[in-house]
Amino acid sequence: MRLAPFWLVILVLPPLVALFALPPFGQRMVILAGIYGLMGLGYQLVFGQLGALNLAQGALFGLGAYAAALTAPVIGPFALPVAILAAAIPAALVAGPLLRLQSHYFALATLALASLVNLLAVHAENLTGGANGLAGFATALPRGPVLLAIVWTCLIAGVLVYAWLFEGTLGKKAQLLREAPLLAATLGIDGAAWRFVAFVAGGALAGLAGACSAALSGVVSPEATGFSIMVLCLTLVVLGGARHPMGAVIGAALAVGLPELLRDLQGAWLLAYAVATLAVVLWAPEGLAGLLDRLRGARRAPPVAPGLPESVLPVPGAQHLTIDGVSKRFGGVQALANVSLLVDRGEIVGLIGPNGSGKTTLLNVINGLDRADEGAITLDDRRIEHLPAHAVARAGIGRSFQALVLAGDAKAADLARAVATGAAFLLLDEPAAGIGDAERRALQAFLAKLRESGRGVLIVDHDIELLSRTCDRLVCLDRGRVIASGSPAEVRADPRVRASFLGLDGIAA
Numbered sequence: 001m002r003l004a005p006f007w008l009v010i011l012v013l014p015p016l017v018a019l020f021a022l023p024p025f026g027q028r029m030v031i032l033a034g035i036y037g038l039m040g041l042g043y044q045l046v047f048g049q050l051g052a053l054n055l056a057q058g059a060l061f062g063l064g065a066y067a068a069a070l071t072a073p074v075i076g077p078f079a080l081p082v083a084i085l086a087a088a089i090p091a092a093l094v095a096g097p098l099l100r101l102q103s104h105y106f107a108l109a110t111l112a113l114a115s116l117v118n119l120l121a122v123h124a125e126n127l128t129g130g131a132n133g134l135a136g137f138a139t140a141l142p143r144g145p146v147l148l149a150i151v152w153t154c155l156i157a158g159v160l161v162y163a164w165l166f167e168g169t170l171g172k173k174a175q176l177l178r179e180a181p182l183l184a185a186t187l188g189i190d191g192a193a194w195r196f197v198a199f200v201a202g203g204a205l206a207g208l209a210g211a212c213s214a215a216l217s218g219v220v221s222p223e224a225t226g227f228s229i230m231v232l233c234l235t236l237v238v239l240g241g242a243r244h245p246m247g248a249v250i251g252a253a254l255a256v257g258l259p260e261l262l263r264d265l266q267g268a269w270l271l272a273y274a275v276a277t278l279a280v281v282l283w284a285p286e287g288l289a290g291l292l293d294r295l296r297g298a299r300r301a302p303p304v305a306p307g308l309p310e311s312v313l314p315v316p317g318a319q320h321l322t323i324d325g326v327s328k329r330f331g332g333v334q335a336l337a338n339v340s341l342l343v344d345r346g347e348i349v350g351l352i353g354p355n356g357s358g359k360t361t362l363l364n365v366i367n368g369l370d371r372a373d374e375g376a377i378t379l380d381d382r383r384i385e386h387l388p389a390h391a392v393a394r395a396g397i398g399r400s401f402q403a404l405v406l407a408g409d410a411k412a413a414d415l416a417r418a419v420a421t422g423a424a425f426l427l428l429d430e431p432a433a434g435i436g437d438a439e440r441r442a443l444q445a446f447l448a449k450l451r452e453s454g455r456g457v458l459i460v461d462h463d464i465e466l467l468s469r470t471c472d473r474l475v476c477l478d479r480g481r482v483i484a485s486g487s488p489a490e491v492r493a494d495p496r497v498r499a500s501f502l503g504l505d506g507i508a509a
């Protein structure tokens with residue numbers, strides 16, 4: 001249980017006060033806040049944790065409301081679990097195609113889904129009652145204090161599970177998926193599976209919230225699937241804190257409480273709400289819950305000091321990584337042409353070549369970040385060229401990235417992360433770029449440890465001296481082709497390498 005006692009008190013106080021001290025109207029407000037809290041908590045999974053702008057949460061809320069209204073007269077309170085399924089199953093069905101889309105395309109597709117649900121609610125009159133909606137079902141559903149207990153028990157349980165899940169390793173993985181999806185894939189994190197689970201679980205919470213809202217209001221109309229409920233969901237989560245376990249609860253309390261508190265201002269409460277939202281976005285992007293944490297001086301986990309691991313333990317797994325006749329074309333550019341090479345365990349192979357010769361592309365193709373047009377990549381006898389990046393990582397190939405050129409510390413952390421996956425083979429892209437002499441010596445010693453531990457390493461770098469000191473073999477690429485391969489001395493002496501990469505054409509070796 002990782003929720004701070006401060007937040008635990010704030011979480012359990014509203015239902016207790018409502019049950020024992022508030023009149024029915026006050027209880028209604030607390031139930032409504034709980035309902036919005038449930039919807040927002042589900043929304044935090046996709047929007048907050050995975051950073052995807054999902055605009056279908058309001059529609060899934062509406063589906064839950066309609067399912068409860070339609071089934072309650074027949075099955076009574078069991079309409080609540082049915083409503084959860086009524087939102088979760090469509091969410092699961094559309095998740096496959098929707099979650100393959102990137103950023104704004106995903107947002108547009110979820111918007112289209114929301115419009116479709118809204119159109120159905122308006123036009124499928126026989127089922128939904130059209131614009132008039134459905135009524136007369138509420139007596140079959142929990143009401144008053146029972147509804148309050150159901151809503152807040154679910155919300156409290158949801159917040160505690162959310163806090164427990166995302167506080168530790170899972171939260172770090174979600175952060176990686178959100179901020180560096182390619183890196184996450186090379187660490188074996190299956191982003192598609194994560195997005196699927198988050199979207200469906202978020203939808204299930206929206207369905208439950210919709211059903212409870214139907215029970216509270218006694219009426220379900222197309223408004224329940226409309227865009228205003230979606231905007232409310234988005235703003236309350238941003239206002240409260242998109243990732244904070246209490247974000248949705250704080251946002252929901254404000255969304256319900258502000259209009260009541262500022263009732264005398266009439267329509268102006270909307271202005272106050274808009275100003276508050278804008279202020280939070282500008283000055284407290286972590287949301288009000290995060291701001292409160294900051295103000296009360298809550299301790300954050302100290303950042304882990306990055307650095308190369310002291311020791312590298314042997315790992316089980318495949319013995320040979322074989323690249324056989326791999327080609328890759330980007331439009332008119334032949335990035336790789338019939339490239340073959342072998343990396344064994346306990347061996348460091350250096351990949352050299354001039355800029356644009358295909359070194360990073362080769363690593364990407366081995367990693368599953370790019371797909372080869374032709375050729376085979378095998379770990380022992382297992383073909384892996386068709387696997388997605390996270391599956392290649394799980395098969396035993398780790399990766400460090402070239403993009404971290406500016407941060408010397410970030411590079412060490414990147415290397416440490418790749419090694420920590422327990423991969424038998426490591427693909428290192430320019431680990432020495434931009435680092436000083438001391439770090440270079442540490443890197444050389446670390447590479448030796450990798451060899452001793454029985455890792456197979458394929459390393460790309462422009463520092464030919466470092467590679468010559470460290471590598472067992474060098475392979476030189478030029479315009480996507482292997483032009484030389486052998487011991488460092490042999491490759492450095494090769495006239496084509498001297499001409500194309502070392503710029504020493506005509507100078508004695």
Ligand SMILES: Nc1ncnc2c1ncn2[C@@H]1O[C@H](COP(=O)(O)OP(=O)(O)OP(=O)(O)O)[C@@H](O)[C@H]1O
Nearest residue numbers: 330333334335353354355356357358359360361362
């Ligand atoms: N996604 C892509 N789309 C189009 N062309 C690409 C893409 N990725 C690489 N290329 C092209 O493929 C060729 C090989 O690029 P690559 O980055 O693999 O070379 P490199 O040897 O790693 O270069 P450097 O040493 O500068 O990092 C280049 O001509 C590059 O412009």
